[in-house]
Amino acid sequence: MAVAHAHVAELNHESPTARAWRRLLRRKSAVFGLAVITLLVLIAVLAPLIAPFDPTQQSWTAIRKPPSLQHWFGTDESGRDLFSRVIFGARASLLAGVVSISIALGLGVPIGLLAGYGGRWMDAVIGRITDAMLAIPFLILAIALAAFLGPSLQNAMIAIGLTATPIFVRLTRGQVMAVKVEDYVEAARAVGNPARRIAIKHILPNILPALIVQATISIATAIIAEASLSFLGLGQQPPAPSWGSMLNTAQRFLTNAPWMAVWPGLAIFLAVLSFNILGDGLRDALDPKER
């Protein structure tokens, strides 16, 4: 089927990638998601230039001040500027989302290929391990892993990455199983191509769209997971800010400084929302069934 599409695309003198882009850009919501993500990435990268204050600079005469002209989002329990902290917090969240899912992809895809292409026993063993990992609630596994590795942003990313791996194993395996029986794979095998070459050259490109969609949505989940771990004190370490750890602190001051909880929460929401919207858009744009 995918081959058929490729042919159509060639006839139109349009590569599959270009066509996906065109279809993606036709969707207003997806464009919005993409724009927000681009903006967030820019904010994260340019944080030192944008932030009006040093996010770790304490000011003991201005603790827990409500939003004002000088401090747009107010100040926190040690008099640090919340606006600057939210801006710098974008780094932790985006990094956590992207790095942890890269880990999950890096581990999950090869293992999934192995399961789908490596014979019955391999498939059974990998299948059971995947089942087992999926059976333990995501957050519990992540908490245990993060506690084991020690609290830090880096370890939270590893914990989330490992916990998210089984999803990609399953997805890859499922896709391989579906593609494996397609004519062009059969043909490649008949010509005597080694299994590894078939997997990388013929199968991987065809399952890529599904992986991209899942990865985008998983990034959204990973950002929430990082915030959750930081909220429990297992993520980003002080004095560097992360949205989750800011919420953790804010909880103590809910009555006398509610703004401390509002901004980081909104930031998480916005970031996660954008990735989810983009994921939706990508799913439609990459779906071969739809034009």
Next chain:
Amino acid sequence: MLVFLAKRLLQLIPTLFIVSVIIFGLQQLLPGDPALAMAGEERDPQVLEQIRRQYRLDQPFYIQYLYWVGGVLSGNLGESMRLKEPVLTLIAQKFPVTLQLALMAIVISLTIGITAGIMSAVKRDTPIDYAVNLVALWGISTPNFWLGIMLIFLFAVHLGWLPASGYVSPFQDFWLSMQTTILPAFVLGNSFAAVLMRHTRSAMLQAMSSDYVRTARAKGLAERVVVLKHAMRNALTPIVTLGALELGTLLSGAVLTEQVFSIPGFGKLIVDSVFNRDYAVVQGVTLITATTYILLNLLADIAYVLINPRLRS
């Protein structure tokens, strides 16, 4: 069908075995010494030594594991080091709490999720559809714990309408029980509702474009009847099965929700136990949760096969 069932049940054994190895292994890797963690301020080396011996913490990993597996097979999940209470008793105390919370969350999410899903499918590409989609996205994009904090602030601290936290059993005081659980159940159900909404929408869209719905329409049946009687019935199967698959998410969500609302359920038990290094409890609770999850999945699969006539053969 029977063969399928037997095969799936057999698969359960290695999966649970691996679950137990993962959790047991993680515990072994966890830094910090359970005896020290338990002792808190009272850390006298001799007393600690005695405790390590008492709980076989001084023995190698596989010996501890064998003792534990032996216990589980004879129906004994061990004893909490911190509370001296059998793990089974703790689970029996906590399970109804999380169950109540989960059931309420499911009721809430089914009501919101399916209604909104149908609405958005029927009114495809209208402002209603967009609005529903937006709400659904809002649902899956809001972190549970943040929503919880905000709701506590609004309803308990600011307005004073609901108790800020705590839990009362419905058998003790039904009305108060509802008051204490409605916020956490809403928080928990919120993201699940969003997931259901999306499944419902796509399942309904598919059903509406199918032949039998077209036939029903052609027969001149009222749109309401077509939607509710024909399309809805056929869309329900994938909704139910997909919904069951997502129940694990609900369990995951309960962990933080219970933490934020101080609800003494499974989630709180397990987080506290991880931090207190109360190994037997972590192990026992995870095993039960994993088993529940796997069985639910199995049930969903069976339901899928049963409802879907094409797969029955």
Next chain:
Amino acid sequence: MKRLAIAAAAAGLLIGCSSAFAQTTLRVGLAEDPDVLDPTLARTYVGRIVFASLCDKLFDIDENVNIVPQLALSHETTEDGKTVTIKLRPGVKFHDGEAMDAAAVKASLERHMTMQGSFRKPELAAVDKVEVADPLTVRLLLKSPFSPLIAQLTDRAGMVMSAKAAAEAGDKFGLKPVCAGPFKFVERVQQDRIVLEKFPDYWNAANIHVDRIVFRPIVESTVRLANLKSGSLEMIERALATDLPEIKADAKLRLATVPELGYQGITVNIGKSDVGKAAFGKDPRIIQAFNLSLDREAITKVAFNGEFLPGNQWVSPKNPYYQSKFPVPKRDIAKAKELLKAAGVSTPLSIDLMVPNNPETRQVAEIVQAMAGEAGFDIKIRVTEFATSLKEAEEGRYQAYMLAWSGRVDPDGNAYIFHKTKAPQNYGGYSDPDVDRWLDEARVKGPLADRKAIYEKITDKLLSEGSIVYLYHRLMIIAHTAKLDGYKQMPDGLIRLTGAKLKP
């Protein structure tokens, strides 16, 4: 008609119920979930709050940390300090109706001293043998004189349990404790509630006016306070200092505060391991510089609304054992820099500060980091889970460690195990023969003045080279409804309800 009759009967029943419910219940919000309620095996501070209503002790303390009799009537120590005779209060009953007598005291003390996993063993280590002299007199024979002994008996080591119940329940005693306190155990649902009810045969029952206590662990302090304000709790412990203005502003609430017996500080590794020797262990002047770089006043102001007490010793400035000769030092950055220079340290000096994972200590650590930074310390905060941090400290894998101590009635409990060479909690690895000798001497001497003189020498030495940088002392903040009358706060921060009344 029949239905009406039933309804009337039901209504009557309801009225009957509600009059029986004119009982007063005090619902207390705890900051943590208590551990096992067995005086021998218990180890948490929050557990002691529950014990204060459940299990009476041989001795107790009053508002000025003086030791007063509770289940005992008097005590007497022989000239050589090796025999302590304790006379018991007659006519005291346990919750199961058994009589509290010398045999029961002997059984409890022996259980504390010998039971597997007993955390009381080190506290009673000086006791060699317990003898029953007559039904109301016990004699404790000591291995060597030990002046803090009576103080130990004001806490869990002095709790007397029903010998019968203890023998029957073994190590499960904590699931249904039977003691001789003003309230008896009703039920416990883990992480949810502990329910106690008034014990009618309590020896001091005339002064107990509350019928029922329900303890509820609610970890989030904001939520605890919200529950108190909305009336679903009558009392909360360890309210936040930052919430004090709000509590004071509420006419329906009252405050009961007292400075803690313990301290909050930073333990620095000077001799525990090579990691430590590479930093603070190099030269005592580095610790002095660190000390001078900190503005303790500002720390308590920023983090605790100025409600907590700045401190520099193992007891707070309000404690009778505080050495006022050595007041809390003022911040002096110039001097700190000078000291660092004199010690031959090239700045910035990198320091690994291990901080247990809790929002309040984290905030203090951040402030310390900023303050010490100005003097030339480059502090790297390493937030570590409490369970892990203890292990790291024990193995010397740290340079500085934010570690608090909840405090003991006798100053020996705040000093000995932390500063004596190779003592169990000497995580800093401090060792000095003079200090060792003085610490032992203080354990033998009786009167306060004598002991205080010895502690003065130790304090002097520790301030210039010791391994603990004391920062501040918390205010134990208990908030309760204005309806609770006659509640008195004792210095240990625990909740004792003797004399307190709940108005309707």
